[in-house]
Amino acid sequence: MLDINKIRADFPILSQKVNGKPLVYFDNGATSQKPQVVIDAISKYYQEINANIHRGVHTLSQLATDAYEISRSKIQKHINAEFAHEVLFTSGTTHGINLVTNGFASLLKAGDEILVSALEHHSNIVPWQMLCEKTGAVLRVIPMNNEGELIMEEYDKLLSGKTKIVTVNHISNALGTVNPIKYMIDKAHEVGAAILIDGAQAVPHLKPDVRELDCDFYVFSGHKICGPTGTGILYGKEAWLNKLPPYQGGGEMIKEVSFEKTTYAELPHKFEAGTPNVAGGIVLGTAIDYMNEVGFDNIQQQEKELLEYGTKRLLEIEGLKIFGTAKEKTSVISFNIEGIHPYDIGTIVDKLGIAVRTGHHCAQPIMTFFDIPGTIRASFAFYNTMEEIDLMVAAIKRAQMMLS
Structure with missing residues (x-):
């Protein structure tokens, strides 16, 4: 107790x-409130090891890089991802969802179908609508009942060979409903569809096991789990992340650049263009530690x-x-x-x-x-x-x- x-x-x-x-x-x-250990960790980073990561040979850069990657490994263990490079740092759940929708723009054609649920936050509706406008795909909605539960019989009927991706929240932010996501994941895979789980409201309450769930993507925000604002995680299966194109171009996400051709870096850096929120990423690991200690x-x-x-x-x-x-x-x-x-x-x-x-x-x-x-x-x-x-x-x- x-x-x-x-x-x-x-x-x-x-x-x-x-x-x-x-x-x-x-x-x-x-948003959750922040424990003193998280507040102190933010200050400690800026006081002691503030530097850009992955690019410097000097001591501070190496210390900051190590701390950032240790945090990634903590989060990998927390969600039971198979590889650390399946854990991408983002600015939050919205960023993670948009990264995936941008990638699917190259994979969808007119007439393909995307399933969303009636319980979604706008951040898990609007990006998919924008994707439909761009590709000609069709958005289908899994209905809910008066208790605020998704109707699984209707979900089963909506799934078909046209379904390319299903996107649903783990827990509804508006009603608190816990959705039967394991069932939904398994059913989506039966028709060959990918599935993204919005875990923004779930991670403060439970530890998602992405391998047991077998989801293709799982996204959440750090600020709802006692971490800093401007932080988040996109978990993606290695095969899917290799299939998707980069979301943004810039530094860090490249292997070689010439004016004739650019080749991209390996995971996870392919999706982490530019200077990240280094302090936020490190301290998100601190917040995860705190929650697990509780x-x-x-x-x-x-x-x-x-x-x-x-x-x-x-x-x-x-x-x-x-x-x-x-x-x-x-x-x-x-x-x-x-x-x-x-x-x-x-x-x-x-x-x-x-x-x-x-x-x-x-x-x-x-x-x-x-x-x-x-x-x-x-x-x-x-x-x-x-x-x-x-x-x-x-x-x-x-x-x-x-x-x-």
Whole structure:
């Protein structure tokens, strides 16, 4: 079991006040807070080994390069990738998805089909729409039910020999639904399609095993897993990464350059053009270490209890409706209160120190499905407490009374 007071002491921001009230941070789906060890590691890099990597023979460059590649190896081990060169550093999930869509532009033709799910974040919809416009491929949507679960019978029907790639989130950012991705991966492979998993909302809660899943691509962001912003990972199977063309041209991603011809570097450098976010890449490894020290079994147990307690307490509020009641879900509760706009609730509870997210959560098709303008979303992390949930519920009841 977690020593929650010890854990919370690791996060300096959690001890501050907002609008004169103790901060209750329930916007972890947007970004996690950072432990002191991560904050210190950023400072340590710039104070001690700041240098460009892979290109210098001087000591600082070698130290920075070693630290960067050690971080890559940590992440390889964390997700159980077969090779370190299957782990690409990116600026975040969006970057990783766009890298793959750019590569598939050379592999698709008119009439080919791409399957996305009704539960996707805009970053896993818009790049595929742009790819369809460029290639003439057709976007098909895996539908969802009223509980916020994908309908697997319809997924099975949509799959065909025309399907070239399936792209689906591991966990919905808007509803917390945990999708049956192993089933979806296996079914996609039966028709010869590749599959990309958006793990942005999953990696804070669990350790993905990319070899056990057998996914072709898995993407996530560092800032949701206690790491720095501007960091992310694209895992790709070696065979797929060798098949895709480079996403960007520049330094580092080349083997030889002349004005007549350029040959590209081997993986992973083929996809890592230019000076990377060296500090971010190194410190993402620090964040992964921290999360593993806390322990994902402990994280899951704490967040399961928070989800159950939060659901129970919120349903005590008259007129409150939860959107997203899947059998398998993580510690996200999206809800509205009858007759009150979610933005109004969010604004008032902020004055009471409660940070929740309001709006469509970059998932407008979900809101259209439920015929609502948006929701109030409380997303819990392992450093949150039941006492904080009580404070949120009291704040929402106060806001409801003021707005009714």
